[in-house]
Amino acid sequence: MSNAPVSTPTTAEKAAEKQEVKGYFETTGFERWNRIYSESEDVNKVQRNIRIGHQKTVDNVLAWLQEQGNLAERSFCDAGCGVGSLAIPLAQLGAGSIAASDLSEAMVSEARRRADGAGISRERLQFSASDLESLEGRFDTVICLDVFIHYPQAPAEEMVRHLAGMAEKHLIVSFAPYTPLLALLKGIGQLFPGPSKTTRAYTLKEAGIVAAAAEAGFQPVRRNLNQAPFYFSRLIAFERG
Numbered sequence: 001m002s003n004a005p006v007s008t009p010t011t012a013e014k015a016a017e018k019q020e021v022k023g024y025f026e027t028t029g030f031e032r033w034n035r036i037y038s039e040s041e042d043v044n045k046v047q048r049n050i051r052i053g054h055q056k057t058v059d060n061v062l063a064w065l066q067e068q069g070n071l072a073e074r075s076f077c078d079a080g081c082g083v084g085s086l087a088i089p090l091a092q093l094g095a096g097s098i099a100a101s102d103l104s105e106a107m108v109s110e111a112r113r114r115a116d117g118a119g120i121s122r123e124r125l126q127f128s129a130s131d132l133e134s135l136e137g138r139f140d141t142v143i144c145l146d147v148f149i150h151y152p153q154a155p156a157e158e159m160v161r162h163l164a165g166m167a168e169k170h171l172i173v174s175f176a177p178y179t180p181l182l183a184l185l186k187g188i189g190q191l192f193p194g195p196s197k198t199t200r201a202y203t204l205k206e207a208g209i210v211a212a213a214a215e216a217g218f219q220p221v222r223r224n225l226n227q228a229p230f231y232f233s234r235l236i237a238f239e240r241g
Contacts, residue, residue, distance in 0.1 A: 021150050025104035037083045046230045053231025058086050071095045074140040080147030084111035091125045101130040141170040148175040149201050157212035164216030171218050177234040178203040213238045
């Protein structure tokens with residue numbers, strides 16, 4: 001397997017890929033992932049396993065945050081919130097305020113619908129449509145789950161630094177970790193099978209993610225690896241040093 005460095009995408013290439021991802025999650029992708037992140041039985045085996053894996057990641061984050069305590073006194077940013085799988089239960093646990101955003105307007109509309117259905121105040125949980133690069137503000141805790149799969153290594157590290165710059169104390173991210181085995185599975189189409197390959201999926205080297213956070217003054221304090229068939233996610237919690 002080659003260890004040659006991967007070239008950094010140009011600005012035009014990054015813009016084109018962002019539009020591809022946005023278009024996917026406004027149409028076919030929204031329909032597919034909305035079913036996955038629901039209780040619908042209209043999912044295949046692969047999608048069900050992805051649902052299980054993602055829920056493990058969300059449950060880990062919620063447990064870690066509860067251990068830290070003082071949720072009512074803290075502000076949160078859920079960057080790449082999807083249909084609200086993290087933001088809604090976090091609000092239900094009593095988080096003081098949450099700013100949740102996603103690239104897809106369709107995802108944001110569904111997340112808002114689910115939050116309204118759960119009786120959560122729009123003042124306490126605010127949704128908006130935005131890419132990660134455009135996010136701004138300061139929050140006690142910034143969280144970005146299973147979004148970096150759309151970012152190659154260098155842009156992902158750049159995004160870690162950006163999100164860390166918005167975090168006062170805590171940063172939590174998850175990503176598909178690069179390992180020789182996962183690289184092999186991805187190469188032969190067994191990691192992201194069938195329609196899931198509609199957009200490119202990237203595995204990332206953990207050392208680069210950790211180094212990027214360190215540049216912004218954050219050190220890892222907890223790690224976990226959640227996996228189910230067709231789902232692999234390295235979860236890392238950082239704290240400002």
